[in-house]
Amino acid sequence: xxxxxxxxxxxxxxxxxxxLFVIISLFPVYLMFITSLxxxxxxxxxxxxxxxxxxxxxxxxxLIERSYYRAVINSLMLAxxxxxxxxxxSCLAAYAFAVYDFVGRQLLFVLVLVGLxxxxxxxxxxxxxxxxxxxxxxxxxxxxLPQIALGLSFGIFLMxxxxxxxxxxxxxxxxxxxxTDLQLLMRVMVPVSIPAIGALAVIEFLWTWNSFFFPxxxxxxxxxxPLSVAIIDFMGRFTFNYELxxxxxxxxxxxxxxxxxxxxxxxxxxxxxxxxx
Amino acid sequence: xxxxAERVVVKGVEKSFGRTQVLKGVDLEIDPxxxxxxxxxxGCGKTTxxxxxxxLERSDAGEIRIGERRVDGLEPKERDVAMVFQSYALYPHMNxxxxxxxxxxxxxxxxxEIRDRVERAAQTLGLEKLLDRYPRQLSGGQRQRxxxxxxxxxxxxxxxxxxxLSNLDAQLRVHMRGEIKSLHHQLGTTSIxxxxxxxxxxxxxxxxxxxxxxxxxxxxxxxxxxxxxxxRFVAGFVGSPAMNFIDGTLVGTSSGxxxxxxxxxxxxxxxxxxxxGPAVTAGIRPHHLRLDPTxxxxxxxxxxxxxxxxxxxxxRWNSRDxxxxxxxxxxxxxxxxxxxxxxxxxxxxxxGTSGERLAA
Numbered sequence: 320x321x322x323x324x325x326x327x328x329x330x331x332x333x334x335x336x337x338x339l340f341v342i343i344s345l346f347p348v349y350l351m352f353i354t355s356l357x358x359x360x361x362x363x364x365x366x367x368x369x370x371x372x373x374x375x376x377x378x379x380x381x382l383i384e385r386s387y388y389r390a391v392i393n394s395l396m397l398a399x400x401x402x403x404x405x406x407x408x409s410c411l412a413a414y415a416f417a418v419y420d421f422v423g424r425q426l427l428f429v430l431v432l433v434g435l436x437x438x439x440x441x442x443x444x445x446x447x448x449x450x451x452x453x454x455x456x457x458x459x460x461x462x463x464l465p466q467i468a469l470g471l472s473f474g475i476f477l478m479x480x481x482x483x484x485x486x487x488x489x490x491x492x493x494x495x496x497x498x499t500d501l502q503l504l505m506r507v508m509v510p511v512s513i514p515a516i517g518a519l520a521v522i523e524f525l526w527t528w529n530s531f532f533f534p535x536x537x538x539x540x541x542x543x544x545p546l547s548v549a550i551i552d553f554m555g556r557f558t559f560n561y562e563l564x565x566x567x568x569x570x571x572x573x574x575x576x577x578x579x580x581x582x583x584x585x586x587x588x589x590x591x592x593x594x595x596x
Numbered sequence: 597x598x599x600x601a602e603r604v605v606v607k608g609v610e611k612s613f614g615r616t617q618v619l620k621g622v623d624l625e626i627d628p629x630x631x632x633x634x635x636x637x638x639g640c641g642k643t644t645x646x647x648x649x650x651x652l653e654r655s656d657a658g659e660i661r662i663g664e665r666r667v668d669g670l671e672p673k674e675r676d677v678a679m680v681f682q683s684y685a686l687y688p689h690m691n692x693x694x695x696x697x698x699x700x701x702x703x704x705x706x707x708x709e710i711r712d713r714v715e716r717a718a719q720t721l722g723l724e725k726l727l728d729r730y731p732r733q734l735s736g737g738q739r740q741r742x743x744x745x746x747x748x749x750x751x752x753x754x755x756x757x758x759x760x761l762s763n764l765d766a767q768l769r770v771h772m773r774g775e776i777k778s779l780h781h782q783l784g785t786t787s788i789x790x791x792x793x794x795x796x797x798x799x800x801x802x803x804x805x806x807x808x809x810x811x812x813x814x815x816x817x818x819x820x821x822x823x824x825x826x827x828r829f830v831a832g833f834v835g836s837p838a839m840n841f842i843d844g845t846l847v848g849t850s851s852g853x854x855x856x857x858x859x860x861x862x863x864x865x866x867x868x869x870x871x872x873g874p875a876v877t878a879g880i881r882p883h884h885l886r887l888d889p890t891x892x893x894x895x896x897x898x899x900x901x902x903x904x905x906x907x908x909x910x911x912r913w914n915s916r917d918x919x920x921x922x923x924x925x926x927x928x929x930x931x932x933x934x935x936x937x938x939x940x941x942x943x944x945x946x947x948g949t950s951g952e953r954l955a956a
Contacts, residue, residue: 488685491652496699496746497673506698510689 348572354565362562377566385563389542390549391570396459397534397545398527401466405523406516408467409474414504416475417482418490428479434472439532447536457540465533470523481515482508517582525575546571601628601786602663602753604649609658611644618644620810621658629784631777633801635791637833640807642790643758649788650756651675662753678747679756682763684739686731686746692718693727696745717745720779737768744776748783755780757789761796773800794836798822806830824944828951831879831944837908837919839879843948848872855943859914863892866940875948882908882921884942891937893918897928909934 354362356373382388415421416428446465447456455461485508493507509516534548541549550567604626611619618641626632634642647653649660651672660668667675686695693714700710718724721741731739740760747755757776761769777800780787791797797804798818806813806821806829814826825831831839844857846869853869854862855878863878885893895911895918902925909920911934920936928934945954 486683486685488681488683489687491647491650491672492679492681492685492746493687493698494652494672495650495677495679497702502702507687511687513689 351565351568351572354562355569357562359560359562374562377562378570381563381566381570387546387549387567387570390544390546393543393549394528394545394547394571395574397462397466398524400459400463401470401527402520402523404463404467405470405474406519408471409478409519410504410509410512410516412471412475413478413482414500414508416479417485417508418500418503431472431475435476437472439469443532443536446533450537456537457543459543461537462534462543462545465537466527466530469533470526474519474523477515477519478512481512485511514584521578521582524578528571528575601784603628603661604754604786604788605659605661606645606649607659607661609645609648609655609660611641611648611653611655618810619648619655622807622810622812624805624812624815626786626788628786631780631787631789631800631802633789633791633797633804634807635794635797635804635834636807636813637792641810642792642807645807646679646756646758646788646790649754650677650679675754676750676752677754677756678750678752679758680740680743680747680760682759684731684743684763686739686742688731691728691730692723692734692742692745695731695742696749699746699750713749713751714745717749720748720782721745721775736764737772740764740772741775744779748779752785755785755787757787757791759791759793760789761791761793769796776800794834797834804834806833808833824953825879826953828877828879828946831946831953835881837882837921839881839944840885840918841946842878842880842914842916842918844876844878845874846870846872846876846945855945857914861892861894861914863938863943864940865943865945869940870945870954876954877946877948877951879944879946880938880942882919884938885918885920885922885936886938887920887922887924887926887934888937889935891935893936893938894933895936897930897932897934899930900926900928 350367353368353370354366355377356370356375358374361370382391412431416424450456450461450464453461455464489507489511490503493503498506528545529547530545531547534545535551538544538548546567550564550571604624606622606624609619609622610617618639622641622645624632624645634645636642644653648655648668651667651670651674655668658668659666662675662677687698690698696714696717697710700713705713714727715724718727721744723738723741723745726734726738726742731742734742740763743760760776761772764772773796776789789796789800801818803815804818804821805815808829814821814830816824816826821830821834825834825839828841832841842855842857844855846853846865847856847862848854848871849862849864851864852867853872854864855869855876856862893913895913897909898912898917899910901908901910905923907922907924907926909922909926909928911918911920918936920934946952947954
């Protein structure tokens with residue numbers, strides 16, 4: 320009886336703590352959402368209160384009248400392109416690391432891992448100079464290339480870890496069945512690694528979607544700016560019009576939320592894999 | 597569905613992993629349609645040899661021939677061999693039909709031909725109703741059958757089995773042993789089967805290749821290997837429970853040569869025994885020891901294990917363990933003195949130094 324009460328107490332305590340964390344985590348999202356539905360006057364009166372007359376008009380105002388739909392499209396294009404190319408290159412490199420035993424493999428893999436430690440800000444100026452010399456400033460390619468380079472280390476690391484967990488017998492069976500390297504990758508390794516690819520897609524998309532420094536420096540033309548940069552421009556021009564900034568934040572937040580909900584199962588499996596065999 | 601059965605020749609094959617040499621010049625010839633078992637303890641090189649034949653490992657020296665063709669420089673897919681793995685190695689994202697037809701689709705075979713071959717294989721293995729299922733929806737035995745189906749649809753020249761029954765429970769293993777054997781009779785494809793299970797080796801193979809430490813110790817039919825082991829290793833490894841070994845010397849008596857144990861007991865040998873000489877080891881299989889109160893072999897009972905079918909008796913004799921196996925149901929208290937005798941024809945003699953069989 321005593322043990323049952325103890326267990327019940329522990330469960331209630333643990334769940335209570337989790338609920339507290341959820342409230343703390345979701346509170347900024349709640350604040351952002353209700354702010355996006357308020358007028359400026361209502362916001363000043365009480366920041367935390369629910370809107371009396373929700374101003375849904377803030378959304379068409381930001382997206383259409385202020386032409387932020389263009390920035391949304393730019394962000395989707397940028398994040399989508401970077402995600403696809405990073406996944407393709409990561410899979411190809413990871414396949415070589417996982418399947419082949421070549422001279423210098425370990426050293427090369429360590430170099431890939433070193434890439435994870437490089438700070439974005441520390442390479443901003445050299446990358447800017449490089450892109451300038453290649454005439455790629457203010458271009459879509461110029462925006463895409465650094466993001467791919469920044470994401471590849473993590474992508475290769477994640478996919479190599481997953482490919483190494485694919486049973487060796489499966490690779491051997493595919494070779495005996497007649498697979499070439501490309502067939503082995505595309506018809507065996509990739510299909511069995513869907514959870515890892517899903518996780519990589521979400522993480523890459525999120526990173527690129529939220530990327531700020533590189534797009535800020537590389538894209539100064541309004542028609543190229545992704546939403547993460549355009550929002551700054553917006554804040555400056557309207558001298559901190561909080562409800563419109565919150566509206567833009569919600570617009571930035573929704574695609575990530577949808578992507579996460581759609582892929583959350585594989586995402587969870589992907590990010591926890593490798594922790595245990 | 598059977599392919600053209602081919603001879604497999606392995607000549608002087610060597611293989612090292614780092615500084616460890618796992619194959620030390622292996623020579624082996626396997627006849628067309630033959631079912632050969634590679635038997636040996638863990639680390640003896642049997643799986644490495646199988647993988648070299650499959651092309652999944654490269655040998656450091658030697659050659660492999662399948663039929664008239666030298667294949668050791670070829671990719672696995674070019675060797676026309678199929679392999680059944682211990683772990684089944686089924687593609688988890690494909691259903692049974694796709695798993696079985698994968699190699700045929702890679703070869704761009706016509707759809708009707710693929711369907712025909714897969715259906716015939718499924719019929720042979722009793723998988724007709726499982727073609728739409730995924731590996732995770734199958735039992736261990738069904739998975740292993742799918743794995744065999746994947747091998748037979750290709751009509752390969754050689755089947756390679758890498759401990760295919762190790763993951764199955766005892767009952768299913770007996771059933772699958774029969775299935776593999778009847779499949780071999782039906783298809784007649786040259787087969788090489790790796791195992792460390794002696795029952796599988798004894799019951800399935802036309803010939804057994806006993807390996808140890810990267811070399812072949814003996815090649816022969818199952819009963820030949822069991823009845824006339826070439827050396828002490830083979831004698832000790834083949835047969836369960838393992839053979840008893842007793843050290844001693846060969847001495848001359850009025851009735852011919854006899855074996856004298858280190859504690860001075862004498863066991864008469866048959867007329868074909870070698871002449872008296874230096875140290876030897878006598879090997880006696882547990883089932884050849886007969887309970888005989890006046891017998892020359894005497895030991896104190898340690899444990900008596902009735903299995904229902906037989907009784908296994910563990911004794912202590914001359915400071916070493918002695919196992920006897922008898923069909924009788926006996927009872928003996930711990931420490932009780934038991935006597936055994938043995939037919940001289942059932943005593944195997946091995947050289948005390950080299951361990952090689954002495955003519956007997």
